[in-house]
Amino acid sequence: MYTEKLLDHFKNPRNMGRIENPDGIGKVGNPVCGDVMWIYIKVKDNKIEDIKFETFGCGAAIATSSVITELAKGKTIEEAEKITNEDVIDVLEGLPPIKKHCSLLAEQGLRAAIEDYRKKQDSQK
Amino acid sequence: MNNLIKEIIEIKRQKNALILAHNYQNSAIQDIADFTGDSLELAQKATGIDSQIIVVCGVRFMAETVKILNPNKKVLLPAFNAGCELANMANVEAIVEMKKKNPGAYVVSYVNTSAQVKAVSDVCCTSANAGTIVKNVPTETIIFLPDKNLGYFVEKTNPGKKLILWNGYCPVHNMFTIEELTKIKQTYPDAEILVHPECNPEIQDNADFILSTSGMLKRARISRAKTFIIGTEEGLLYRLKKENPDKEFFSLGACKICFDMKKTAPELLRDCLNNETNEIVLPHDIMGKARNAVDAMFRYG
Numbered sequence: 001m002y003t004e005k006l007l008d009h010f011k012n013p014r015n016m017g018r019i020e021n022p023d024g025i026g027k028v029g030n031p032v033c034g035d036v037m038w039i040y041i042k043v044k045d046n047k048i049e050d051i052k053f054e055t056f057g058c059g060a061a062i063a064t065s066s067v068i069t070e071l072a073k074g075k076t077i078e079e080a081e082k083i084t085n086e087d088v089i090d091v092l093e094g095l096p097p098i099k100k101h102c103s104l105l106a107e108q109g110l111r112a113a114i115e116d117y118r119k120k121q122d123s124q125k
Numbered sequence: 126m127n128n129l130i131k132e133i134i135e136i137k138r139q140k141n142a143l144i145l146a147h148n149y150q151n152s153a154i155q156d157i158a159d160f161t162g163d164s165l166e167l168a169q170k171a172t173g174i175d176s177q178i179i180v181v182c183g184v185r186f187m188a189e190t191v192k193i194l195n196p197n198k199k200v201l202l203p204a205f206n207a208g209c210e211l212a213n214m215a216n217v218e219a220i221v222e223m224k225k226k227n228p229g230a231y232v233v234s235y236v237n238t239s240a241q242v243k244a245v246s247d248v249c250c251t252s253a254n255a256g257t258i259v260k261n262v263p264t265e266t267i268i269f270l271p272d273k274n275l276g277y278f279v280e281k282t283n284p285g286k287k288l289i290l291w292n293g294y295c296p297v298h299n300m301f302t303i304e305e306l307t308k309i310k311q312t313y314p315d316a317e318i319l320v321h322p323e324c325n326p327e328i329q330d331n332a333d334f335i336l337s338t339s340g341m342l343k344r345a346r347i348s349r350a351k352t353f354i355i356g357t358e359e360g361l362l363y364r365l366k367k368e369n370p371d372k373e374f375f376s377l378g379a380c381k382i383c384f385d386m387k388k389t390a391p392e393l394l395r396d397c398l399n400n401e402t403n404e405i406v407l408p409h410d411i412m413g414k415a416r417n418a419v420d421a422m423f424r425y426g
Binding site for chain 1: 159160162166169170172173174175257339342420423424425426
């Protein structure tokens with residue numbers, strides 16, 4: 001069911017952890033399976049300088065979070081916003097149909113973190 | 126909130142610990158926990174959280190499974206003598222003997238087994254994915270352990286496979302009777318009947334759905350039924366009611382309690398967390414082999 005790539009990201013998740021005083025936090029959940037994901041971002045000169053995640057979810061949810069942080073790191077906010085769940089699935093070389101929602105959660109988590117960052121920027125203006 | 130619970134939450138915060146509770150734990154423990162779930166769910170989910178200390182409110186095999194999936198973290202079990210009667214029914218020597226008699230047969234073992242049993246198994250399974258695993262493993266003959274009732278369920282859905290069953294069972298789930306089921310069906314004729322595959326075949330054959338605990342939680346959320354009869358350990362009813370306040374849940378029979386699961390008293394949890402005692406330590410080679418069986422489950426599941 002899971003590709004070797006996915007198992008690797010599950011066993012050795014990249015960028016797992018928290019960022020102290022992040023510029024944006026995205027918290028999203030999946031009400032059906034009860035998964036919860038937090039994405040923390042640090043932004044400098046409009047670029048995602050650092051990104052970390054914590055996910056309370058199944059192997060697929062952890063792997064998709066890990067991948068999306070790798071994809072977003074170093075990108076500009078505008079570029080990061082365009083990352084979709086399909087990009088995540090491509091990196092993982094496939095995802096079982098019943099686990100597709102996990103990749104959507106990752107996409108939503110990143111977008112929520114960016115949204116939170118923008119809100120914080122606006123409130124400082 | 127009483128002082129003891131406040132104290133536990135404060136120690137947890139200071140140590141950045143993660144508290145996991147099985148769905149069958151006492152309600153007070155479920156409320157303190159960061160997350161509740163079934164055993165494999167908790168073990169998997171712990172790997173994505175940045176805490177070096179994980180406290181498992183459950184029984185031994187669950188804490189072992191968390192350790193197998195999180196080998197670099199400190200895993201603590203507050204109720205250190207909490208075992209699982211079903212897991213204790215399987216022993217390594219007998220499995221090795223069975224393997225000799227059935228060369229080439231895959232050994233599929235339920236997550237409710239010790240790390241040592243997992244280490245001599247080819248693939249692990251849960252009540253949620255047992256059928257798929259059996260279908261996907263390459264051999265026709267499969268040694269399936271330790272729960273014969275789960276084996277019955279899996280065999281029924283996989284007619285092409287030959288299962289060599291182990292004579293094990295969960296004493297709590299095996300206790301439900303057809304008399305209890307008939308009686309409660311008369312009392313609540315519109316209720317949906319959800320039972321665990323560890324229940325005996327007669328109960329399974331007369332239920333609407335045969336589901337793992339996480340499957341029951343999902344079903345209760347999406348079903349249009351307003352009343353449910355639940356055939357599993359009573360602790361799950363607390364979470365079902367909490368998550369679905371507009372629906373009614375009844376236990377299929379009285380006093381279906383797993384006493385090992387109720388050993389986690391809040392005082393034990395506090396002391397264990399505070400002193401970082403009751404740590405799960407497993408031999409390196411056992412952990413590696415058991416991990417292979419769990420990884421194989423992700424491949425075949």
